[in-house]
Amino acid sequence: EAGVAQSPRYKIIEKRQSVAFWCNPISGHATLYWYQQILGQGPKLLIQFQNNGVVDDSQLPKDRFSAERLKGVDSTLKIQPAKLEDSAVYLCASSFSPTGETQYFGPGTRLLVL
Amino acid sequence: AQKVTQAQTEISVVEKEDVTLDCVYETRDTTYYLFWYKQPPSGELVFLIRRNSFDEQNEISGRYSWNFQKSTSSFNFTITASQVVDSAVYFCALSEFYNNNDMRFGAGTRLTVKP
Numbered sequence: 001e002a003g004v005a006q007s008p009r010y011k012i013i014e015k016r017q018s019v020a021f022w023c024n025p026i027s028g029h030a031t032l033y034w035y036q037q038i039l040g041q042g043p044k045l046l047i048q049f050q051n052n053g054v055v056d057d058s059q060l061p062k063d064r065f066s067a068e069r070l071k072g073v074d075s076t077l078k079i080q081p082a083k084l085e086d087s088a089v090y091l092c093a094s095s096f097s098p099t100g101e102t103q104y105f106g107p108g109t110r111l112l113v114l
Numbered sequence: 115a116q117k118v119t120q121a122q123t124e125i126s127v128v129e130k131e132d133v134t135l136d137c138v139y140e141t142r143d144t145t146y147y148l149f150w151y152k153q154p155p156s157g158e159l160v161f162l163i164r165r166n167s168f169d170e171q172n173e174i175s176g177r178y179s180w181n182f183q184k185s186t187s188s189f190n191f192t193i194t195a196s197q198v199v200d201s202a203v204y205f206c207a208l209s210e211f212y213n214n215n216d217m218r219f220g221a222g223t224r225l226t227v228k229p
Contacts, residue, residue, distance in 0.1 A: 033217075042118075042205050042219030043159070056216060089157060100147045100166065100211055105159035 002026065004106035006092050012112045018080040021109045025073065025094030031055075033103060034067055034077050035091040043091055049075060050098055082113045116141045116208045120220035127196055128228050135191045135223045137206030143167075145211035148182065148189045153222070154202040165189065196227045 005024040013019050025032050030051050035043035046065065048056040052072040060067070064083070069075040079086055089108040095101040117140040127133045139148065150162040163173065165182050173180050177194045193200055203224045209217040 040221075042207075042221050044219075045216055048216070091159065093159075100145075100209065102149070102161055102164045103217060104161060105151075107156070107158045110157070 004092055004094055004104055006090075006106035006109055008109055009107060010110045010112075012114065013082055014114050015084055016081040018078065019082055019111060020076050020078045021090050021092075021111075023075045023077070023092030023106060025075075025092070026104055029094035029096055029104075030072070031095045031098045031101070032069055032075050033093040033095075034075070035093065037089040037091055037108070039088070046077070048098070055098060079111075082111075084113050087111055087113045116143075116146070116210055116213070116216075116218045118206050118208050118218055118220035120206055120223050122223045123221070124224045124226070126226045126228065129198060130195050131227075132192060132194050133196050133225065133227075135193075135204050135206075135225065137189045137191065137220060139187050139189065139206070139208045141208060141210055143210040143212055147209045147211070149207040149209070149217070150180065150189075150191050151205045151207065151219075152202045153205060159205070162191075193225075196225075198227050198229055201225060201227045 007022050032049045034046045037043040046060045047067045049069045052069050067077045089110050091108045092106045093103040095103045119138045146167045148165045152160045179192045181190045203222045205222045206220045207217050
């Protein structure tokens, strides 16, 4: 069974530029999550989707971050404009359902903002 | 809101030593789930174990074992006869049943196993 796929794996941009990350969850997983992991810290949830609807985006900086999952499968996370403090690893995870299920993570996208 | 504390920032052991990683959690819910993930240098979070709040049985999987004690709100992880390949950052995490599976992670413990 294929795991969670993410691309790109690495991205370097200058501040104020835009960037987008893509995620393809495990087949059949209805719930998709985006996390931000700053160096030396644990992952922090940014947004959670159930199918194509947003369940929780309370920790998403909505002035610059946006995410969508239009067809309930793939998802994209965008940052516009990027700031230096956005440098982090962006992890995508998926689970079969939102309640108590194990979340399986992709390899992450390492973003460096200069 | 739930909280997970991993007090050990870094641990260094010599191969074949046993090592225990501590995890203490806080939650108001009676139904919750605890997890351990391993993050090797490659960066991917690898799932190790999931335990629900109604199952306090300890679990053993090969060289790995977990001790869940609700009385002390702890979910500790022990590696027996550690190997160099066990070197990684280990995260403990908690999700609450009535909080849409919002998983909160601890800060992680970096384990280095020296040959």
